[in-house]
Amino acid sequence: MNFTFESNESKFLLRIADTSLILAQRLAEMCSKGPFLEEDIALSNTSLDLFGRAEELYKIICRIENDKFEPDELVYKRNERQFYNLKLVEQPNEDFAWVIVRQFLHDVYAKEVFTELLKSENSEVVGLSQKVLKEIKYSHLHAKDWIERLGLGTEESNSRTQSAVNHILKYIEEIFNFDDIDKTYLSNTAEIESKWNAEINAVFAAYNITRIEVPPLSMRDYRDGFHSEYMGPLLSVMQYLPRAYPDAKW
């Protein structure tokens, strides 16, 4: 299939949609693997929110592109290099600390992005952002509460959280290398970055987590469809059925 996007708006929304989808898939991996039942349910909830968010965004994108493809085709038929999600959300569930750190770093960013999108000229995007911000409020609070508990809990929980932070932080830099497309749809990208930094720094400092210095990285940008090696296996699993049985309807 030809997955060329004519509109800059759909290219922009695709980045958020793909980020939501891949994070949802990662969280779904946690189903039946949570530290206790209530937490299992909470992670499934967040995953469901993110799948729903991705689906709504794909629908908007498909309409902008005159329905030349369908949301499920965007999910199941594109190859690795045709996905435009943050590398942050591809990172694996090494342990519960990774899950929580990844979620927190994502949610703080997503909160700022969707707050900006309340000013969008596209009324569908505005409506969706209003709904999404309510979901993010819970997910963000949930992640932040856990950062607090893990950071201040035991020596082990602190060190596991610190280790997750140290590994994951290198995927942050690219988030703020905003390009012209981002800047068209996000009116104040500098503020997104400064607010993100302010909150992360404050929360880490309050809960005994160190934000290590990350040297400038030679890492190609997610906006051009570059990924970590974790992406391919994730897609192979996710896309297996529609690719193995291309004539089937599900």
Place this chain on the structure above:
Amino acid sequence: MEKFEAAFNAIIEQDLKVEPRDWMPEKYRKQLIRQVSQHAHSEIIGMQPEGNWLLRAPSLRAKQVLLAKIQDEAGHGLYLYSVAETLGITRAEMIEQLHKQEAKYSSIFNYPTLTWADMGAVGWLVDGAAIVNQVSLQRTSYGPYARSMVRICMEESFHQRQGYEIMVQMSFGTPEQKEMAQDALNRFWEPALMMFGPHDAESAHSSQSMEWKIKRESNDHLRQRFIDRTVPQAEYLGLTIPDTKIKLNKETGHYDHGEFNWDEFWNVINGNGPCNQERLDHHKKAHYDNEWVREAASAYAAKTESSVA
């Protein structure tokens, strides 16, 4: 004591509900803990065979429906653990019993899910059988258990429809899909029927449970109801029930059926099914790998409580 026992017997006789603070015979309590904890564990272990296809669900809709369904099951487990807790056992104790294999869960979850059609068969047959059993349990004599069943049944009926919807898609889909649907029916039919337990004559806990109205209808009676309801659904799908003796008996109005492989039933119950070890290992791994998380939460709570005081 006699006075208490008389009061308890009167509750049972008048079809009223026994509540957590009421006096109850020790055996009634134990029997309920056994049954409710087994029911709770079944919900939780039952998340695994469906979880096997969650990441491979073939559409955004299918994925969200399946995830919501598995999440419901976690929720059912939560209600049921809470019900059991009203009888004086903790969730931690129940989980320990599960890990030590002192508590059982429904044997059906020891079968592997091999194709996407199994997500259909599990919803249609396994949840379908569970509903027949649970609708009957809405009238169970222990109040918290009965009330939890009302809520659980509402959600289960969605699950069954979700499963049947997949069966419809597959049965009326491509030849390969139909083949998967028939294969799933072949593999799950008999294990689903055995979910109702052994024949009445061989059921160890049945008679006392019936007297106490913990259980309201017999295993064979419930099983027959399920068969009668399910055979026409299979016919609609154009699928063949893997039992050559299935036939509507015009005199009784019920479907006659062949005998089941009870050796397999007992063997799987006794731990020798295809996935018994894997199911338990998965649960243990999630539990023990995450012990540090629970410790962190407790340590945090202890620290913050003491700072408040």
